[in-house]
Amino acid sequence: MQSLNSKYKWPTLVLGKYLVQFRELPTGVEGFPGDQFASRVAFEQLLIDRVDSLGTADTMELTFDISSNILNIQYIVISVCTALAGFLIVKHLFGSKARLPPGPLGLPVIGHLHMLGSAPHQSLMAMSEKYGKIMRLRMGVFPTVVVSSPDLAREVLKVQDQHLASRPHFESGKILAYDNQSTSLTPNNDKWRFMRKVITTELVSAKRIEQSKVTSLTQDFQFSLLLADVFFPSFYSHLQSIRREELLNTIEDILSDGHKGELVDFDAKLTALVLNQTTRFNFRRRYYGTKRKDIAEGAEAFQALVKEIGGTSFFFPGEFFPFLMFLDLGGVEARMRKLAHTADQFYSSILASHRNKDGSYIYKETLDQDFVDVLLACQRENNSDISDEMIKAAIQDVIIASSSTSSATMLWTLAELMRHPDMLRRVQKELDTVVGKNRLAEESDLVNLEYLRAVIKETFRLHPVLPLLLPHQSDVDVQIGGYDIPAKTRVMVNTYAIGRDPQVWEDPLEFNPDRFLNSPIDVKGQNFELLPFGAGRRMCVGYNLGLMTVENGLAQLLHTCDLNLPEGMSPKDVSMVEVSGASVTRSEVLQLRVTPRLPAHVYTQAGMSI
């Protein structure tokens, strides 16, 4: 067999790699599976066949997820350069008499990085079965503890919450998130609390926040919040109408594709739905293209940007060996800098569109204000504390945090329902009983859709899209599970392992929504066996918007559309294979046949032409 290296010019990233995972299709190679290959030989042969059949030029640009596949050559460089530093750090941190959690034997310098594989949550679950529900690991130079039981999750996210609510410093966040100024990456400080309050007040809450409750911020920040609060009521009702409008747009689009006899690409439709909702909340623009006429200029570039930043993994060499960042192994840093520059130009243009030419703020009536207006208003009142960079980081954070998570959850739920047609019928029967067939579902119906909500909880249990949450970090020495955890240790909660633990759930691998009927277990951070949004101070700040998006989106879809698998495909063929990036998604696109299931006048009355 011909060697790939001899035949094609090959990106450095691939040299020396045996396991490679595609994040994107090579340009022009249709239907190339986002798959992993057991060996280099199989991988190379497949590529050679594909490239030959296309007759492309001898250089191809490919994008790889290097999350777990840190190159052998890089390991060698890292090992030589860091042996001494690693030894000293480990000796300093673990050389004391502290009672540390157990853990597998790691390699010198790299620690346990090589054990993470392409799906770290799965590898860590397997390791916890062997080494225990609390494990000590080392990711490069960083001591890390992973917990995998509800009791230990409670200790991390509730009992020791105040000491574990910080975040580690991320090298990727330094480049891509304005020096870790985004809400999700900022350490536990006043600015982080401020951003959480503004998001809660302006984007995701149904209630006004009483000024008296704001006690932990500086006076200036309190004033800014008061200001934000004034804008709130009208903005909230406006958000509700945006949600509905975008949802009906999407359903019209889906039904129109279905009517033409085309298979509907649910990945594309639901990603567009959530992204459009989010960009409209933030800066009143639809940015993600759909087939409708009102596609904003630059939609495709923006779509690519969000996808790439959202898909940028924390798992690359410089993240675990920060003092080697300057070597830029694999060229990851250069790629991130380019991406950050493009993103910054985009956010600068958004800010500019909210200001006059001389930089002064364009005054708008309260009703016309979007999230960027609110942040700029806070900036005007508190100039030195809220920088443009902080605002840009906040916008990016909300877009990425909300878009990939909500659409991925909807897709996992739909895939489970397509695998279980009896459950799909039961959800639709419930919708017909609660809503009927003569009107569309409303957000207010959700409370009565008990079975649908059970299906969604069961999906969260088996397919949490952020299975390890985001890494927490201890500010001080703490104890978890009777073990000593030194300050500055990274702490992860493996919610995926908890969701599949036979000591916690009966028949844990079975998709059985009935387990949640008449059960007090909810997803709102009170029940540590089910933590799709985390819990405590760092819990997802957008959980009720995320939940509303998922529940309402699925209710409308399943009520208005009959869904069927493509001809010749049976329920057991629906793949549940995962791809791990910034969030965990299905590896296959969900394509379905769609027909309307309500009388024509219901769609017409809602303004849809199908």
Ligand code: HEM
């Ligand atoms: C189904 C949808 C969603 C899921 C499953 C989800 C899940 C999560 C999880 C697991 C975390 C990490 C919690 C931790 O580290 O302990 C998180 C953080 C976060 N989420 Fe969400 N999320 C969703 C939707 C949203 C939405 C709609 C927003 C928009 C406002 C949002 C904004 C954030 C932010 C800003 C953080 C960082 C919070 C902090 O560090 O203080 N999320 N989310």
